Amino acid sequence: MTDGKTPTTRETATGWFAALTGGDLDRAMTYLAEDVVWVNFTPVPGYNDRMPWIGTLHGRKEVMESFKVFLGQVDVQSEEVVELVVEDDQAMAVLREESVVRRTGRLFEIEFVQWLTVRDGKIVHWQSFTDPSRILRALAGGRA
Template sequence: MSGLTEETRTVAERWFTALSSGDFETALNTLADDVEWINYAPVPGYNDDMKWIGTVRGPDAVLGTLQIFSGAVDVKFEKLINLVVEGDQAAGVIHELSVVKETGQEFEIEFVQWLTVRDGKIVRWKSYTDPSQIIRALRGDNKAAEAGR
């Protein structure tokens, strides 16, 4: 394994460990001062219920989006289930079970966080998932959940 891959793995593991334990301070310390944070693209009328999504730059802006998320959602379970690292790139697959505070609705998702690491810091973070379960829970639409029972 190259030194670059090892450094990327160390930073990624620190990020995922801190994030899943709710240690935002340590997580934010893994981010570069000009980190590009891409948390989905807002689509009006579809996923804009997710007030924490969009693209921001810098740890302070990232903290702002994390605070919006944690104000709306109570994460019950979050675990890194796979991590693939090559050079300055890392992709982590997260399994999450959360409850929307306002509706009481649960959602369970797997999502990918794609990280680019340079000089020991995350310079780019992008997430990928199917947000339909999150949107259903935010809107309090229990019909889909009941239909699956």
């Protein structure tokens, strides 16, 4: 916002998703609090641990490193917000993504939910929910 007021939850969420789906990672990071808690699945040995970018992270620096790992392995073809719901300091969005695993050349398509908690115009808690089966299959080289 340009008037000096703290952005609303909707403004923060809308800015975050516009930057994220637009591929502007540097701008997306500006919407995160320095001490953001980022929960991108829980690693389960022998199942989803082939996705080295997942886990619980603390702080913008760890989140940026996680994105670098993800983007080093996956080429995002498209990502769009399907639905956005905002109430008080919470925002939830359903996103649709099509990506290709670089190593295998396999495409996967997923829908996932991002749940944000916003305070003082910054995302302080971020959590993602999806079924990772298609990602895992594409990582392994199988049809996704």
